[in-house]
Amino acid sequence: xxxxxxxxxxxxxxxxxxxxxxxxxxxxxxxxxxxxxxxxxxxxxxxxxxxxxxxxxxxxxxxxxxxxxxxxxxxxxxxxxxxxxxxxxxxxxxxxxxxxxxxxxxxxxxxxxxxxxxxxxxxxxxxxxxxxxxxxxxxxxxxxxxxxxxxxxxxxxxxxxxxxxxxxxxxxxxxxxxxxxxxxxxxxxxxxxxxxxxxxxxxxxxxxxxxxxxxxxxxxxxxxxxxxxxxxxxxxxxxxxxxxxxxxxxxxxxxxxxxxxxxxxxxxxxxxxxxxxxxxxxxxxxxxxxxxxxxxxxxxxxxxxxxxxxxxxxxxxxxxxxxxxxxxxxxxxxxxxxxxxxxxxxxxxxxxxxxxxxxxxxxxxxxxxxxxxxxxxxxxxxxxxxxxxxxxxxxxxxxxxxxxxxxxxxxxxxxxxxxxxxxxxxxxxxxxxxxxxxxxxxxxxxxxxxxxxxxxxxxxxxxxxxxxxxxx
Amino acid sequence: xxxxxxxxxxxxxxxxxxxxxxxxxxxxxxxxxxxxxxxxxxxxxxxxxxxxxxxxxxxxxxxxxxxxxxxxxxxxxxxxxxxxxxxxxxxxxxxxxxxxxxxxxxxxxxxxxxxxxxxxxxxxxxxxxxxxxxxxxxxxxxxxxxxxxxxxxxxxxxxxxxxxxxxxxxxxxxxxxxxxxxxxxxxxxxxxxxxxxxxxxxxxxxxxxxxxxxxxxxxxxxxxxxxxxxxxxxxxxxxxxxxxxxxxxxxxxxxxxxxxxxxxxxxxxxxxxxxxxxxxxxxxxxxxxxxxxxxxxxxxxxxxxxxxxxxxxxxxxxxxxxxxxxxxxxxxxxxxxxxxxxxxxxxxxxxxxxxxxxxxxxxxxxxxxxxxxxxxxxxxxxxxxxxxxxxxxxxxxxxxxxxxxxxxxxxxxxxxxxxxxxxxxxxxxxxxxxxxxxxxxxxxxxxxxxxxxxxxxxxxxxxxxxxxxxxx
Numbered sequence: 001x002x003x004x005x006x007x008x009x010x011x012x013x014x015x016x017x018x019x020x021x022x023x024x025x026x027x028x029x030x031x032x033x034x035x036x037x038x039x040x041x042x043x044x045x046x047x048x049x050x051x052x053x054x055x056x057x058x059x060x061x062x063x064x065x066x067x068x069x070x071x072x073x074x075x076x077x078x079x080x081x082x083x084x085x086x087x088x089x090x091x092x093x094x095x096x097x098x099x100x101x102x103x104x105x106x107x108x109x110x111x112x113x114x115x116x117x118x119x120x121x122x123x124x125x126x127x128x129x130x131x132x133x134x135x136x137x138x139x140x141x142x143x144x145x146x147x148x149x150x151x152x153x154x155x156x157x158x159x160x161x162x163x164x165x166x167x168x169x170x171x172x173x174x175x176x177x178x179x180x181x182x183x184x185x186x187x188x189x190x191x192x193x194x195x196x197x198x199x200x201x202x203x204x205x206x207x208x209x210x211x212x213x214x215x216x217x218x219x220x221x222x223x224x225x226x227x228x229x230x231x232x233x234x235x236x237x238x239x240x241x242x243x244x245x246x247x248x249x250x251x252x253x254x255x256x257x258x259x260x261x262x263x264x265x266x267x268x269x270x271x272x273x274x275x276x277x278x279x280x281x282x283x284x285x286x287x288x289x290x291x292x293x294x295x296x297x298x299x300x301x302x303x304x305x306x307x308x309x310x311x312x313x314x315x316x317x318x319x320x321x322x323x324x325x326x327x328x329x330x331x332x333x334x335x336x337x338x339x340x341x342x343x344x345x346x347x348x349x350x351x352x353x354x355x356x357x358x359x360x361x362x363x364x365x366x367x368x369x370x371x372x373x374x375x376x377x378x379x380x381x382x383x384x385x386x387x388x389x390x391x392x393x394x395x396x397x398x399x400x401x402x403x404x405x406x407x408x409x410x411x412x413x414x415x416x417x418x419x420x421x422x423x424x425x426x427x428x429x430x431x432x433x434x435x436x437x438x439x440x441x442x443x444x445x446x447x448x449x450x451x452x453x454x455x456x457x458x459x460x461x462x463x464x465x466x467x468x469x470x471x472x
Numbered sequence: 473x474x475x476x477x478x479x480x481x482x483x484x485x486x487x488x489x490x491x492x493x494x495x496x497x498x499x500x501x502x503x504x505x506x507x508x509x510x511x512x513x514x515x516x517x518x519x520x521x522x523x524x525x526x527x528x529x530x531x532x533x534x535x536x537x538x539x540x541x542x543x544x545x546x547x548x549x550x551x552x553x554x555x556x557x558x559x560x561x562x563x564x565x566x567x568x569x570x571x572x573x574x575x576x577x578x579x580x581x582x583x584x585x586x587x588x589x590x591x592x593x594x595x596x597x598x599x600x601x602x603x604x605x606x607x608x609x610x611x612x613x614x615x616x617x618x619x620x621x622x623x624x625x626x627x628x629x630x631x632x633x634x635x636x637x638x639x640x641x642x643x644x645x646x647x648x649x650x651x652x653x654x655x656x657x658x659x660x661x662x663x664x665x666x667x668x669x670x671x672x673x674x675x676x677x678x679x680x681x682x683x684x685x686x687x688x689x690x691x692x693x694x695x696x697x698x699x700x701x702x703x704x705x706x707x708x709x710x711x712x713x714x715x716x717x718x719x720x721x722x723x724x725x726x727x728x729x730x731x732x733x734x735x736x737x738x739x740x741x742x743x744x745x746x747x748x749x750x751x752x753x754x755x756x757x758x759x760x761x762x763x764x765x766x767x768x769x770x771x772x773x774x775x776x777x778x779x780x781x782x783x784x785x786x787x788x789x790x791x792x793x794x795x796x797x798x799x800x801x802x803x804x805x806x807x808x809x810x811x812x813x814x815x816x817x818x819x820x821x822x823x824x825x826x827x828x829x830x831x832x833x834x835x836x837x838x839x840x841x842x843x844x845x846x847x848x849x850x851x852x853x854x855x856x857x858x859x860x861x862x863x864x865x866x867x868x869x870x871x872x873x874x875x876x877x878x879x880x881x882x883x884x885x886x887x888x889x890x891x892x893x894x895x896x897x898x899x900x901x902x903x904x905x906x907x908x909x910x911x912x913x914x915x916x917x918x919x920x921x922x923x924x925x926x927x928x929x930x931x932x933x934x935x936x937x938x939x940x941x942x943x944x
Binding site: 192193195196197296 | 663664665666668669670723768770
């Protein structure tokens with residue numbers, strides 16, 4: 001099943017590496033380029049790097065390339081959200097009422113290295129690190145590259161020797177700041193719709209180091225959240241027993257914000273006041289806070305994803321905010337969907353590109369919206385009675401009727417057989433219906449759980465179809 | 473009330489000209505630049521140029537600068553939509569059940585010339601035509617300009633002499649393709665959210681010339697629509713007894729589209745088949761169709777509208793599609809709102825800029841969404857019973873209870889005292905409620921019109937507050 005076409009993939013992050021691996025396995029001639037250095041050559045930092053939530057849709061991508069076993073050793077299961085209040089009390093809210101449904105904390109570097117290591121075992125791929133793409137000819141499928149020096153350019157012998165790669169097709173997997181997408185924005189005579197939306201919040205990564213005894217500073221098997229209304233802190237476990245902690249905070253407004261946390265004293269005051277228990281776990285806080293960058297939170301959308309012989313994939317076409325833990329999972333699912341499109345197009349690459357773009361776009365839009373919605377839910381996470389009662393009811397449904405009920409979270413996270421758009425539509429309908437039924441006391445105590453489930457399912461189905469239930 | 477600040481306004485279209493006039497009247501030192509030639513020096517073409525719908529929000533802007541009387545002689549009142557079906561039958565659907573509520577067809581060039589003529593009567597303004605802005609320093613309020621030659625550059629003595637204008641503040645009113653906005657997109661270290669969305673339809677302008685007897689080829693006092701499902705034709709009257717006709721058609725798909733209407737024979741076939749009555753009124757069709765450009769339909773959004781000492785206004789910050797006839801009206805209302813912001817800020821210009829941007833953005837977003845929604849309604853405009861019954865009921869309400877009821881169209885178009893966001897929220901709630909009541913037969917024949925009105929108002933108010941009415 002050798003495919004003759006030469007595919008140039010620009011960007012060797014998670015999506016580009018998985019895509020390269022799949023196309024290589026299918027027999028294409030693949031060139032994978034990356035402007036950064038090979039992340040495997042800086043392995044010391046790997047264990048401490050940013051971690052991500054890997055769940056079913058992402059695992060589906062890894063299964064496609066035969067890495068589902070290998071990845072297990074990198075995964076730390078997280079069974080629910082551990083919510084921490086101001087008084088230092090914590091409470092676990094499980095992700096699912098079914099056994100065996102959990103998400104995984106995984107090191108971005110470790111996972112990327114796994115993909116690259118596997119990729120290098122194939123003869124029909126070339127990987128080029130530290131080469132920046134400077135221009136793409138979208139119609140001709142050729143791209144210009146300039147080697148970058150790890151050291152200052154004047155001391156490097158690599159700098160300066162620009163070259164061109166001529167391929168049959170180009171796929172841009174170069175992330176939210178995609179150079180390939182920018183080329184589409186500037187292309188003449190091509191109606192390219194695109195948007196870039198930033199939140200008024202940014203984020204900063206911090207650390208809970210391992211304890212002196214060499215253990216985790218907090219419960220390992222959970223995603224920790226300190227919801228504080230407008231702002232929040234979260235923490236995910238790492239293999240080296242540390243946690244990567246992320247602060248989500250507004251750039252301006254309120255008592256504390258990124259623009260006014262400018263001295264060690266104010267940072268200390270802020271954490272002591274708002275996150276007193278977490279503060280005790282961060283001995284390096286006052287150093288890290290000023291060493292680590294404050295990064296923006298953006299959503300990227302565009303349409304179409306393809307022009308000429310070039311396609312965008314992953315964050316390059318649909319970067320989302322991290323509040324549903326689906327960014328990487330969506331990108332990995334892109335690869336699965338593109339693989340399907342190739343099969344459906346009988347491996348006519350251009351047809352597959354067009355099929356994929358049209359078919360996948362509504363799902364990318366749906367998860368982008370949901371991720372934005374969830375920011376509010378995560379950071380407020382109040383003890384709202386209706387919300388808590390809904391969550392309890394859904395966990396009971398999932399536990400007692402595991403095949404008949406999936407909450408919105410389960411539909412999105414654990415039902416990798418459903419497209420995002422369908423999962424989200426159904427999940428939102430259920431949310432509205434249950435909350436309204438609880439408010440109006442329609443789910444009477446004398447009803448059995450099964451009766452409640454049947455009523456919720458019946459009305460949710462109607463709500464999903466109509467979008468608006470309106471009975472006077 | 474002399475204001476010392478020097479305000480540079482880039483773009484002398486409708487919004488820029490009105491803004492310049494208002495700021496000049498307030499005593500600011502104003503420089504207004506425009507890359508195109510002075511449109512008053514090509515007056516021959518004026519009567520035939522694109523026309524626009526001017527309604528109450530736009531008139532409010534003209535009143536602010538004292539031109540409400542002068543503009544009357546340029547206006548042709550349109551009292552409703554004249555719908556034309558395939559059989560050549562037509563039917564007027566009035567815009568309002570109240571007397572004296574209508575919109576106006578007006579020549580873009582004529583209106584712009586009126587503003588520029590008035591502007592030139594003031595000593596504290598300088599207008600510079602045919603100078604293209606090449607760069608803006610957003611923080612320093614300085615901009616570089618390059619004179620453009622009307623003739624090919626090599627033959628012009630003006631070309632080449634680049635110069636800089638140093639102002640206190642810059643306002644970019646340079647339209648949907650705004651160069652000032654692009655400068656914001658490229659500004660480093662500034663989180664600028666922005667989007668550009670194209671419809672899959674484009675448009676092309678055509679003409680019904682005056683009849684041989686020197687009269688209008690169709691009813692003068694209406695906006696004509698030939699709704700044909702996916703595509704449509706509209707026509708607005710001009711002072712010279714012609715109509716400017718606009719075809720809205722998809723670029724691809726369907727039997728006919730812009731990409732396949734490539735020969736005179738196919739264009740003739742299309743119009744004869746789909747717009748047979750209009751076809752008879754277009755003797756120049758086969759020439760015009762190929763001479764006139766096909767233009768895209770886009771929506772531009774961004775946030776914030778201001779950075780450093782620079783502000784965006786009008787289409788530069790919120791270009792919308794033309795399907796609610798509100799593009800120019802929204803831009804003129806910007807000037808009214810900015811004037812209010814200046815007063816509220818006690819003429820502290822920087823404060824006014826910030827106040828205006830924050831305050832006005834939700835209204836610009838609301839009208840952008842509504843204009844998109846209305847495309848579907850306009851081109852489908854079927855004989856849907858519920859839709860027609862709703863329209864009839866609303867006209868009756870407006871006619872019998874003129875102070876107590878305003879349809880969505882009236883709220884948006886004739887209630888210039890309400891912000892767009894409020895008008896649209898209320899209008900949408902009413903639409904949903906009336907349609908649902910008609911479908912469910914809640915408005916019984918035995919009810920008086922007043923009883924129906926009271927029920928609609930009561931439930932609409934609830935719907936507006938909750939967004940979702942959900943009674944099980």
